[in-house]
Amino acid sequence: MASSNKTPTINDVARVAGVSKKTVSRVINRSALIKKDTREKIEAVIADLGYVPNPQARALALRRNFLLGLLHDNPNAQTVLNFQEGVLDAIRTTEFALVVRPVDRHSPKMLDDIRHFLEQQRLYGVLILPPISENDELAALCREMGCGYVRMGSAMLDDEEHVVASNDREMVESAVDYLVESGHRKIGLIKGPEGFRSAYERAEGFMGAMLKHGLEVAPRAIAQGTYRFDSGVVAAGELLDSKDRPTAIFCSNDEMAAGALHAARQRDIHVPRDLSIIGFDDSPIAAHIWPPLTTVGWPIREMGKAAALKLVAPADEAAQRARFPAQLVKRLSVARPAVEN
Amino acid sequence: MASSNKTPTINDVARVAGVSKKTVSRVINRSALIKKDTREKIEAVIADLGYVPNPQARALALRRNFLLGLLHDNPNAQTVLNFQEGVLDAIRTTEFALVVRPVDRHSPKMLDDIRHFLEQQRLYGVLILPPISENDELAALCREMGCGYVRMGSAMLDDEEHVVASNDREMVESAVDYLVESGHRKIGLIKGPEGFRSAYERAEGFMGAMLKHGLEVAPRAIAQGTYRFDSGVVAAGELLDSKDRPTAIFCSNDEMAAGALHAARQRDIHVPRDLSIIGFDDSPIAAHIWPPLTTVGWPIREMGKAAALKLVAPADEAAQRARFPAQLVKRLSVARPAVEN
DNA sequence: ATCCCTTTTGACACCGGTTTCCTTTTTCGT
């Protein structure tokens, strides 16, 4: 017959049910203006035919689509993937889908590329992961193009409806508190790269905490890193080779902390006996190196879910949250320092 | 005016250019049947108005869309992300977009979920990552639904047009060759989980290579793992605590190799002096632990690109490739064993 | 200049939904 081996359309449903397509449309969209009998009859036909509305046709008629975009340029694969999982938690039972788009932060054409992408795909909204989430021009572009957006970040970069943020600064403070409680006084810092908001927040948090405890931070107790493993090796090397070396190092992410561990090992400095290390991110590597790293973890999956809900169901209670406290994850890379100081 | 602040449509272009929309459509689709003058005039108008075709409308009219799906349930985030990058390499300049869909391999409803996803989104094709790429029912589902698909795997699971595969078996052989060349005779194996094709291939490759070299594999030289870090710790523990312990261990992935390193450290067995370890995957952790792991890496990004091209540009030369040789990455976790054996 | 063939262009229906607006049916008060 006409509708035998093709996927059924709304017309097929209408014909079989003996109603107009508009009535079927009402059923699909849960319109209240429909008699219970009619609704049930049509629902039966829908189930029978295995009808699923065509999202492209819906998108065209509604002048909006059901695609969320994920923009990222992330050094940390696990973060991206966890976030994706969170987004899917939010949209799995809806008709939305998630489109991913890795971007090149270093390309001068980045904004043009993204503009073209948004124009072409006409996304319902985009989710932006750090570090490019910190780019205000990008947010402005989204607004200009009428594209919804939510930025993930380590600070409140924007209005609550456009942000899911951790509280990096406070969390670094509590990490430093923990080191101080453990008896450390000479604490070094490996900073993240210039221009990264998270790096800034973490460094500020560190300085603030040290000040709070009345501890001095010598310039030679601060080293610059790039968030990459190798930079951690180098930066920790500087710290460890300086005279009056620190008994603990706070690293602005786990990769660099792993690098610091590496540098310590090269120098036969035992962690945690002779040196305590704290990382940030609670990435998988933190648990898989020896000693397992004490670090600060954020609820990325939850943040992904909330971010998606902010776009697709802003009224939902879970969509109201903009702040997501991180947590200190205590493992084995911190110990009380030798008594000599 | 009519078209002032809304995004322009094909009608706007047609009106401004003074031609019919069909003619504009021809220009967009690079039809040859069009006079050069007309084409240039229309292209100018398109550029002037900043017109971009609406992909939803195109999808509706063409009865196909421009969405590729990525199905995965992957323990290894970096693999997924690298593959995504590869896919984007292939589609970045096209109108295609990539939709991701993490799935739950352990759910009994997995196939139904995927069916619903495919029905709902009507994807042009899907890319399937291991381990679920090994599920033949899933491939059958794709065929049944007329959805293109390409499976990534560690063996030729399907026809060339539906697969991008590494040659795990051969690569494990060459890893074993390398250990034997380095003087090892007692080599242990940590297997991946039952039911994973890659685990099977790697184990087979191992046994084949040992046979080739005339080396015996005692049952107690084989331990079962799950591809997870913890299982590596346990499995390596068994191997190392057995009498007549191996001087080298081949681990079926890097996570377990990191676990094995862990187990060695707990027992004060020095790697690589007293024990050599080889992993598989060349995941980031391999380079970030100490000692850096000798491992087998596969060109995942290239595979992602080829997989995408198989769907969107099957005639492209790069889309013809189905086999992607992996490579032994020599780092520091393998050494000549102490002479005693 | 005419005719025929090829190239270029346009009119109109259609893809599968939604919206607007109008008609029919039902419900209910009196």
Next chain:
DNA sequence: ACGAAAAAGGAAACCGGTGTCAAAAGGGAT
């Protein structure tokens, strides 16, 4: 039982593209 208001359902247009097919324009050959 009657009329009015409310509820339910339908016809036709529309969203922004593409396919079909016929018409118009161009180009030689006669």
